[in-house]
Amino acid sequence: MHAATGTPGVFSRLYRARTLAISSTFILVAFAGLALSTVMPIAIQDLDGLGLYSLAFGGFLTTGIVGTVLAGGWSDRRTPAPALCAGLVLFSGGALVSGLADAIVPFLLGRYVQGFGGGAVTVALYVVVGRTYPSALRPRMFSLITACWIVPSMVGPPIAGAVTHRLSWHWVFYGIAALGLASLALLAGQLRCLQPNGDEDGSRPSGLRALPALAVALGAGLLQYAGAQSGAHRLVAVAVGLVLLVVWLRPLLPAGTLLAGHGIPSLVLLRGVSAGAYFTIETYIPLMLVNERQFSPGAAGMSLTGAAFTWFAASWLQAHPNLSWPRERVVLAGALIHAAGAAVTVSGALRGMPAVTVAVGLLVAGFGMGLLLPGVGVLTLDYSPIDQQGRNSASLQLSDSLSSVLLMALCGALFNAAHVREGQDATAFVLVFATALxxxxxxxxxxxxxxxxxxxxxxNHATV
Known part of the structure; x- marks a missing residue:
């Protein structure tokens, strides 16, 4: 029972089966991301595709943008059930195609299909939470979603490594495909309670459509490609990519997003900016500890595990029923703590500072994000009319993915420009962390x- 409102809790008899089904699906997504990242170098080398390594990740994110946008509009026009089921089928099917591949092209094709499905699954699950849980329980559900990343962060890489060692990397993809179908079976019974919005004929136009989504995904992919190249042709990729984003991004976001309009526009922009900053810090800290401070990969990775725990601790705190702060103030506090952590990482990148300083910065930033991101999700659902929850949840995910892709491309270019050699790249890391700050x-x-x-x-603020 929810102590403050008397509402049954997320694990009460009323919600238990649904909560477990949703949680298991988020655990699948987290486990798949961490396990597949572990085996990706082996798979790419085995398929003689080392030069296309970045496309295995970048393409996944790019097609995920399209899946996110289309699933959001689909969920609003009908219910999230069809989008969720289709997303899980594509996620599993893509993993199976990659697992069966004996050449790099079909392997990448499978990854792109999997990314499309993964983007659809995440948005549809957000809408399921918004449709089937009362407002008082949504903070606890977002805290639980955060917790779903803790166990996979600890067991995903070791399990994937053991399976690859004893069998092969193919079996990791097979396992992900089977888990996706198992999640679909668990969710099937819980989706029957979802009611359509009364607009099944699709007469209400959706601002989230295929053409803008495809154009934005292509633009993001071109910018990512340009960030990894050194030739003059990358300027053409940058120009075309920027034009596609400028022309087609606005229809996919709530009006006023790029100007930080009050309410949902600022929530969408905040999600992208903060996630991009944190993802940059998280990506470059292990590289810095290994290359600059001679840490082992395992020791450097412990900073990521520690940040996962501080993130969860903050997420649990923001969901506490006795928390007296308004949720807007909790989000602001998270943003301030996140910025403080980013500042610590900048100082820790200097040669005169102890190596542990950057790890501490990541722990602090993770705590800030644990306050900020769940609050952004809760407020977006609370502010959104029921027939706009899919659209606005998709905007959150789009902002997150696009910001991370663009910032990684920028930081990759900055790092390459300042790179000297391994052990002498303090300036390059300071540039990257300063950008995140x-x-x-x-x-x-x-x-x-x-x-x-x-x-x-x-x-008014929830519509375009």
Whole structure:
């Protein structure tokens, strides 16, 4: 029982089966990401595709953008059930195609199909939470979703490594495909309670459509490609990519997002800016500890595990029923703590500072994100009319993915420009972490604008 409201808890008899089904699916997504990242170098080398290594990850994110956008619109026009089922089938099918591949092209094709399905699954699950749990339980559900990443972060890589060693990397993909279908079976019974929005004929136009989604995904892919190249042709890729984003991104986001309009526009922008900053820090800290401070890969990876725990601790705290702060203030506090952690990582990149400083910075930043991201998700659902929850959840995921892709491309270019040699790249790492700090500071300013100015204007701010 929810202590503050008397509402049955997420594991009460009323919600237990649904909560377990949703949690198991998020665990699948987390486990798949961590396990497949572990075996990817082996798979790519075995298929003689080392030069296409970045496409195995970048393509997954790019097609995920399309899946995110289309599933959001589909969920609003009908229910999230068809989008969720289709997403899980594609996620499993893509994993199976990659597992069966004996050449790099079909392997990458499977990864792209899997990315499309994964993007659809995440958005559809957000809408299921919004449709089937009362507002009082949503913070606890977002805390539980965060917890679903803890166990996979500890067991995913070792299990994937053991399976690859004893059998082959192919069996890791087979296992992911089987787990996806098992999640679909668990969810099937829980989706029957979802009711359509009363607009089954599709007469209400959706702003999230295939053409803008494909154009934005292509633009992001071109910018990512350009960030990894050194020839003059990358300028053409940058120009075309930027044009595609400028022309087609706006229809996919709530009006006023790029200007940080109050309410949902600022929530969407905050999600992207803060996630991009954190993902950059998380990506480059292990590389710095290994290359600059001679840590072993295992020791460097412990910083990521520690950050996962601080993230979960903060997420649990923000969901506590006796928390007296308004949720908008909790999100602002998370943004401030996240920025403080980013500042610590910048100082830790300097040669005169102890190596542990950057790890501490990641722990602090993780705690801030544990306060910030669940709050952003909860407020977005609370502010959204029921027939806009899919659209706005998709905007959150789009902002997250696109910001991470673009920032990684920028930081990759900065790092390559300042790179000297292994052990002498302190300046390059300072540039990368400073870029993340700038974005984290911008996120603090955006977090001050997430409250709706007037209750009666909620619906206006949730539409394009």
């Amino acid at each position: 700038v974005l984290a500071t911008v996120a603090v300013l955006i977090a001050r604008r997430i409250a709706m100015p007037h209750t009666e204007e909620k619906k």
